[in-house]
Amino acid sequence: MKLRGVMVLLLLVFASAVIAKEAAPLAADPQLEKRVNKITAELRCLVCQNQTIADSHAGLAIDLKNQVRDMVRSGQTQDQIVDYMVQRYGDFVLYRPPVKKTTYLLWTGPFLLLAIGLTVLVVTLRKRRVVVQDDAPLSAEENERLRSMLQSDAQGQEGKKNKNEGGKS
Amino acid sequence: MGRYLIPLIVFVVVAGFLWVGLSLDPREVPSPFINKPAPDFTLQKLYEPEARFSSTDMKGKVWLLNVWASWCVACRSEHPLLVQFSRANIVPIYGLNYKDVPSDAKRWLQTLGNPYISSLVDYEGKVGIDYGVYGVPETFIIDKQGVIRHKVIGPVTPAILDSCVVPLVRKLQQASAQTVVTREVVEGCVS
Numbered sequence: 001m002k003l004r005g006v007m008v009l010l011l012l013v014f015a016s017a018v019i020a021k022e023a024a025p026l027a028a029d030p031q032l033e034k035r036v037n038k039i040t041a042e043l044r045c046l047v048c049q050n051q052t053i054a055d056s057h058a059g060l061a062i063d064l065k066n067q068v069r070d071m072v073r074s075g076q077t078q079d080q081i082v083d084y085m086v087q088r089y090g091d092f093v094l095y096r097p098p099v100k101k102t103t104y105l106l107w108t109g110p111f112l113l114l115a116i117g118l119t120v121l122v123v124t125l126r127k128r129r130v131v132v133q134d135d136a137p138l139s140a141e142e143n144e145r146l147r148s149m150l151q152s153d154a155q156g157q158e159g160k161k162n163k164n165e166g167g168k169s
Numbered sequence: 170m171g172r173y174l175i176p177l178i179v180f181v182v183v184a185g186f187l188w189v190g191l192s193l194d195p196r197e198v199p200s201p202f203i204n205k206p207a208p209d210f211t212l213q214k215l216y217e218p219e220a221r222f223s224s225t226d227m228k229g230k231v232w233l234l235n236v237w238a239s240w241c242v243a244c245r246s247e248h249p250l251l252v253q254f255s256r257a258n259i260v261p262i263y264g265l266n267y268k269d270v271p272s273d274a275k276r277w278l279q280t281l282g283n284p285y286i287s288s289l290v291d292y293e294g295k296v297g298i299d300y301g302v303y304g305v306p307e308t309f310i311i312d313k314q315g316v317i318r319h320k321v322i323g324p325v326t327p328a329i330l331d332s333c334v335v336p337l338v339r340k341l342q343q344a345s346a347q348t349v350v351t352r353e354v355v356e357g358c359v360s
Contacts, residue, residue, distance in 0.1 A: 046303035049195060059268070060303055063294050088301035090201040 036069045039078050043068075043085055044095050052095060200301055202317045204351055207234075207309065208299040215266055215274055215288035222263075222289050227315065231341045233262045233334075234309040235285070235325075236297065238269040239277035241305040247324035248281050254330060255284035260338045264288035267297050267305055310334065312341045312350065319352045332357025 037054050043064070045056035053061045053068075064085070071081045085093045097103050138146065211223045235251065237244045255262050264285035266274050271290060278288070291297055300309065308321040319337055321329055337355045344350045352358040 046198060060294075063298060067298055087201060088298065089303065090199060090301075092198045 032069070032072060035072050035078075036065065039068050039072070039081055040065050042082065042095055044093050046089060046093065196304070197322050198303065200317075200320045200322075202301055202309075203319065205317060207311050207315050207317045208296075210289075210296045210299065212265075212289040212291060212296060215264075215271060215278075215290050217287075218271075218290075222287060224315070227263075227311065229313050231260055231313055231338055232311050233260055233338075234265055234300075234311060235262055236265045236267050236300075236302050236305050236307045236309075237288075238267045238305050239273040240269065241267075243324045244306045245281070247306055247326070248284070250325060250327060250330065251284040252282040259335060260342075261286045265296060265300075265302075266290050267302065268292065268294040308334075310337060310341070310352075313344070313346065318350070319358050329357075 040054035041052050043053040045051045045053050045058055045061040045064075047058040047060050048056050051061075053064050056062075068081055071084065076084075082094070091097055097106060099107055207224060209224050211221050214220050214222055237248075251262065262284050264287070266288045268291065271292075274288065274290075278285075289296075294302075300307075304322065306324055308325055309317050310319040310321075312318050318341060319333065321334065325334065333352075333355055337352055337358055340350050340354050
């Protein structure tokens with residue numbers, strides 16, 4: 001009984017291994033397809049904006065992939081192809097925006113925020129250390145104040161007690 | 170006082186960024202073609218397949234190139250307005266019939282009206298790619314020198330027509346061959 005269960009389990013495991021197969025590249029030339037994929041993975045799909053052209057199945061993405069394939073086949077370099085796309089769709093088409101005047105804040109922003117955060121952290125920690133070190137003995141004056149405070153507190157407690165008893169009677 | 174001032178400033182700055190972010194439309198990709206020459210193309214006409222239309226034929230005229238397709242839902246919403254606008258004879262409108270089946274396209278124009286002087290068949294969408302078209306409809310405003318001066322992304326609305334398209338077309342038509350008129354002269358086109 002137990003053996004049969006193991007057999008079934010084994011069968012199931014191997015069945016999936018038989019079905020699962022690396023997706024074959026569509027083009028006859030896998031070398032070409034590899035280059036096309038590499039280039040289109042750098043380009044943003046304009047219809048579904050958080051996907052690359054390589055990942056997207058939108059009509060325009062497929063057209064652009066075909067365009068890239070044609071251009072690779074005709075011997076154009078990656079830079080030429082990327083330039084062609086930027087000329088038509090702007091920097092927006094690049095998944096990695098170029099470093100230039102309008103994108104300085106975009107590129108440096110995270111580091112600026114990190115620097116601000118670290119500064120605040122350091123300042124706060126410094127302040128805290130000063131507070132902790134500040135355990136010098138009390139001066140005579142402070143001792144006097146402390147004693148009078150404790151005394152008045154003791155009196156207050158006494159008064160409260162009396163009041164409670166008074167209410168009972 | 171200073172204790173509350175810093176968080177307040179941080180809040181105002183963040184809120185400011187978010188407020189601006191709310192009014193931005195990520196679907197509107199600014200066209201790199203504004204103020205650049207419109208790419209030349211030669212295509213066959215929808216109703217006269219043997220005749221060719223070349224964009225260079227339009228030199229000397231201000232014209233609109235409206236990208237449309239019968240499969241495009243948003244085109245349907247702008248179409249009545251285009252038909253009406255074409256009757257005013259302010260500017261010639263040409264259609265770029267983008268990745269469409271000619272018989273479907275003709276049926277569409279028959280039922281909804283034809284605002285175009287001529288529709289040009291871009292069956293494979295190659296001219297669309299050349300013009301950086303990424304969604305249909307899109308409408309290009311091209312001046313006498315063949316320079317793209319504006320692109321309306323998405324359906325043309327009465328508001329866009331009144332505040333941008335018509336005033337800009339008028340300014341472009343009045344301009345002589347030497348003067349350069351950009352869309353900045355019409356406030357409705359920039360904001």
